[in-house]
Amino acid sequence: xxGVSQSPSNKVTEKGKDVELRCDPISGHTALYWYRQSLGxxxxxxxxxxxxSAPDKSGLPSDRFSAERTGGSVSTLxxxxxxxxxxxxxxxxxxxxxxAGETQYFGPGxxxxxx
Amino acid sequence: xxxxxxHPSTLSVQEGDSAVIKCTYSDSASNYFPWYKQxxxxxxxxxxxxxSNVGEKKDQRIAVTLNKTAKHFSLHxxxxxxxxxxxxxxxxxxxxxxxxxxxxxxxxLTVHP
Numbered sequence: 609x610x611g612v613s614q615s616p617s618n619k620v621t622e623k624g625k626d627v628e629l630r631c632d633p634i635s636g637h638t639a640l641y642w643y644r645q646s647l648g649x650x651x652x653x654x655x656x657x658x659x660x661s662a663p664d665k666s667g668l669p670s671d672r673f674s675a676e677r678t679g680g681s682v683s684t685l686x687x688x689x690x691x692x693x694x695x696x697x698x699x700x701x702x703x704x705x706x707x708a709g710e711t712q713y714f715g716p717g718x719x720x721x722x723x
Numbered sequence: 724x725x726x727x728x729x730h731p732s733t734l735s736v737q738e739g740d741s742a743v744i745k746c747t748y749s750d751s752a753s754n755y756f757p758w759y760k761q762x763x764x765x766x767x768x769x770x771x772x773x774x775s776n777v778g779e780k781k782d783q784r785i786a787v788t789l790n791k792t793a794k795h796f797s798l799h800x801x802x803x804x805x806x807x808x809x810x811x812x813x814x815x816x817x818x819x820x821x822x823x824x825x826x827x828x829x830x831x832l833t834v835h836p
Binding site: 612639641643648649650651652653656658664667699701703706707708709710711712713714715716717 | 729772
């Protein structure tokens, strides 16, 4: 079946502009995660959605970052007033229920470059 | 906070040799330890995982070992092939982190033909 998809695959923007990144999880997966991967670094947790529960936003680096998940499926990560340090690959993952020990399936990522 | 140290950062081997990557974690309540492989331009892909009630797990040429007392776990790749060349990440979850994964810094593995 279809895996996790993300769009756009690449995004170049100017400092100060807002960007929206989209994630389509695997159908039926109730848990969705956003991670950020800076150049040459590991993945850094940003936010977690599970069903209708309040999301865990503890990883968001600043109030310029926000995310929503509509209808328990598609998620959008929004970065307002982008800064050069926001340049990174933004990865989305989904899992069936969100528990520890569940396999997380990753999308291909969105490569964001802020000029 | 929770963290994991991954070593080495780069590893170069000849085809057919073995490769070992080690991670040390901080959260003693962790109970899930996956390894991901990331090829250039792609998202990470799970290659093997282990849970805290098991000390070792094998899948063909890949194995993972877990030492909960020392809080470290290792990835072993035997009979390496050029297509094993990629970046490998360890991670852990559990305790108070539910499904959230904490990742190591990654190891760039290069297998020379």
